[in-house]
Amino acid sequence: MKFSIDAIDIKLLEALQDDASQSNQALAARTHISPPTCLRRVKRLRDAGLIERDIAILHADKLAETLGHGLTAVVEITLDRQGAEQQEAFEARVAPDGAVQQCYRVSPGPDFVLVVHVRDMPAYLALAQRLFTSDVNVRNVKAFFSLKRSKFEPKLLLTP
Structure with missing residues (x-):
């Protein structure tokens, strides 16, 4: 229905x-x-499932005073083999990781774009090893590190 x-x-x-x-x-x-x-x-x-869940959106700049700013990266991933099974396997590996905030299958270009947030560069390197380098099907990783977040609005536009 x-x-x-x-x-x-x-x-x-x-x-x-x-x-x-x-x-x-x-x-x-x-x-x-x-x-x-x-x-x-x-x-x-x-x-009906239209409201998936309720969450608190934390104020990153205010938290930075006590926790530090952390490191946010937008990461492009290209797989060697792009079959449905390989893409699903990659998603199943990265999606549960707490540092992965968002994961998108994209086209054209890379196969995936991830938004990740970690404490610092050593934590990013550990994440890269854990999720990308150790995966023999990951052909290319390109990371873009955020210098400043100028907008964060997790809303869907419902009206034009």
């Missing part, structure tokens, strides 16, 4: 992307619906 959403569902999803910690009453007021309707609709969106 096809799941459909309407303008109210889109307003709810947009509001939750801005702040998933707001109360049901605040969310209902923001989207101009009653609290019981809001609660029912959000449950429906969760049950």
